[in-house]
Amino acid sequence: MxxxxxxxxxxxxxxxxxxxxxxxxxxxxxxxxxxxxxxxxxxxxxxxxxxxxxxxxxxxxxxxxxxxxxxxxxxxxxxxxxxxxxxxxxxxxxxxxxxxxxxxxxxxxxxxxxxxxxxxxxxxxxxxxxxxxxxxxxxxxxxxxxxxxxxxxxxxxxxxxxxxxxxxxxxxxxxxxxxxxxxxxxxxxxxxxxxxxxxxxxxxxxxxxxxxxxxxxxxxPLGAFVPIAAFTLERQGQVFVERFVGSSLAEGSISHLNYAQKIAQVPMMLSLVAATVSFPHLVRAIAAGDGAAASRRLTDDLRAAATIVLLATGVLVVCAPDIVRLLLQYGAFTDADTTATAQIMRIYSLGLLGQAVVGVVCRVFFCGSRPSWYPAMAMVAGLGATVALALPSSGPSGIAAANAAGITLTAVILLAGLRGSDIGMPVREIGGPAARLLLAAVVATAAGWGARSLLEGLPSAAALVLAALAMAAAFCAVTALTGTGDFNRMIRMRGRS
Structure with a gap:
């Protein structure tokens, strides 16, 4: 071997x-x-x-x-x-x-x-x-x-x-x-x-x-492919709901939703880099029956993803107009388009943690010799919530809120299913670090709002950079005060692996 x-x-x-x-x-x-x-x-x-x-x-x-x-x-x-x-x-x-x-x-x-x-x-x-x-x-x-x-x-x-x-x-x-x-x-x-x-x-x-x-x-093996494909298509079903409902709204609504989603998802995708690299190792740990190693790998991936996504969520909520203006407001993209896209992005970003958790945790259920249907069933519940909440009368912002609520529900269900997965991991393993990171994100967002109000009148680029720096400093301070030795250990372990 x-x-x-x-x-x-x-x-x-x-x-x-x-x-x-x-x-x-x-x-x-x-x-x-x-x-x-x-x-x-x-x-x-x-x-x-x-x-x-x-x-x-x-x-x-x-x-x-x-x-x-x-x-x-x-x-x-x-x-x-x-x-x-x-x-x-x-x-x-x-x-x-x-x-x-x-x-x-x-x-x-x-x-x-x-x-x-x-x-x-x-x-x-x-x-x-x-x-x-x-x-x-x-x-x-x-x-x-x-x-x-x-x-x-x-x-x-x-x-x-x-x-x-x-x-x-x-x-x-x-x-x-x-x-x-x-x-x-x-x-x-x-x-x-x-x-x-x-x-x-x-x-x-x-x-x-x-x-x-x-x-x-x-x-x-179709028996292995079908539950994975079902989960993937159901997850993409949230975009189907956005486009279907958005097609009955004012012209440009689908475009505003798309631009907001594309910007907001960047930190979420970057947060999954570690999980992508470690996926083959996770497969081997589960195949070998080494639940402890698989649990450590999953915990590290979740902490890394949550750190990136929670800080980025605060920046997106506080600085949404600045970000959209800097990236998109040129040529045919008007100030009204910026306002609409920024409003949607603030709401959509509230579901980024759920997106990241789903992206990391679902891999556990697909690593065994026979992938589980559990992620697909969890996604059915989340998609059902999105469909129920995405009403045309609530406009594009309501569609974004429905998306965030649906994927967050899916994340909660997947986390709850870890106990019965191949690694048998209880949720309390990640509950403490997650709570500390969430507290840090809340404090950082509050600091960002305060900093951004003091920076009113500055060019968008300068205001964005200074507010983001203030938020990063607050985030790091809170994580240090609340004890993030586990996160530091994770970084050192990845450097040695």
Whole structure:
């Protein structure tokens, strides 16, 4: 049996840098879209078409595909099997299925648009854009497969570049073909999807070899895939609810919701970097029956995620107008758009802790030889809450509040289920540190409000930086006073791993 050194601080740092670069390009992408197209019926139409890659990405890149394939590749590597046989037995069949699904989506675009956004103002434009974005089903699937294989072999650099490649494709096409309107952005989504595959091919071939002609057939276990896919699609269902309800509101409402969500989710995604890097190690600990090691890994990931997200939530709540103004208010994006987006973002950010907890904890239930249905059932409850609360009469802010409430409910249910999971972890293991971090976030937010009121009249950039610094100082002071030795220990352990 072969052993592999677990990922450490170097891998996490490299992944964080590349993911951060991808998000910076994502900011540039959103800024460019806002500046070029603003927030109107055209951008609403594009965002309805964008639901295809928005659904495919968590399902085929970071979600179901990773949860299914990383354990499969990790177990093969642990047993010393030739992973090339696994690739040749699974990749061709998966490619055929994804190609067929892309073609079906493109052909059925008129029906999908009518189903997802029945009140959309420019349905024809949405259909045209969706036929381009349908390509991402195939491309994201191939990219996710390659990412899972590489991460299972502790290669994290190329998988972390996929966001860079994706956003570069969109930005380049918008800059070069902006005369086509938002269709240029849809073309860019397709081009970016191709780029996500291309940036991983060299490392994939070097590490695993060229996929050969299948000598045997190994169908991916549907019994393992279905509960993971169900959870992922249900989680994405919150976006479906936003677009469905938002299509009946004033023009630009879907766009305001999208811009607010994209900005607010950046710290949440960054908070999951440690969990992404440690996922193969978590798989091995659970497979070996080492519940103590798995529990420590999960606790460390939760603390790291909560620290980042709670501080970021305070900054987003206090400085939302400054952030939106600095990032988006150019060209066609007006002051009224800034006000609407900032209001939504403040409310949406209240669900970021729930988003991060769900992203970390669900992995425990998918690491076993047979993934659990528990996360999917928890997400059903959260999605049900979102549907019940997202009323058209409450406007975009009400939709954002429904989203935050639904994902928070899901997080609570998942935490409660840890006791019965493979690691048997009681919630009290993380309750104390979580309470201290929450207290620090509340104090930091109050300090931020006070600092921001004193900075009135300064340029948005200066006010944002100074208020954020005041909040960070308050957060660090409270965590030091309340005792965060456990968190410091976690940082030192990650540096040695």
């Amino acid at each position: 072969t052993t592999t050194r677990p990922p450490g601080l170097k891998a996490a740092s490299l992944t964080a840098v590349l993911v951060g670069l991808g998000f910076l390009l994502g900011f540039g992408r959103d800024l460019l879209l806002a500046r070029t197209y603003g927030a109107d019926s055209g951008t609403d139409a594009f965002l309805v078409a964008w639901m295809v890659p928005e659904t495919a990405a968590p399902l085929l890149i970071e979600g179901a595909m990773a949860f299914l394939m990383v354990p499969l590749f990790s177990r093969a590597a642990e047993l010393g099997d030739d992973v090339r046989h696994l690739v040749s037995a699974t990749l061709p069949h998966m490619g055929v299925a994804l190609t067929a699904l892309s073609l079906v989506t493109a052909a059925g675009a008129p029906w999908l648009v009518a189903l997802l956004a029945p009140g959309i103002a420019d349905a024809e434009l949405a259909v045209r854009c969706m036929r381009f974005t349908a390509v991402t089903i195939l491309m994201f699937g191939l990219a996710g497969y390659a990412s899972a294989a590489l991460r299972a072999n502790h290669v994290f650099g190329p998988p972390a570049t996929v966001t860079v490649a994706y956003n570069l494709g969109i930005v380049t096409c918008v800059l070069c073909f902006h005369d086509l309107g938002v269709v240029a952005a849809a073309v860019g989504v397709a081009v970016g999807g191709v780029g996500m595959v291309l940036v991983q091919i060299p490392s994939f071939v070097r590490r695993l070899g060229r996929p050969g002609r299948p000598t045997s057939t190994m169908l991916l």
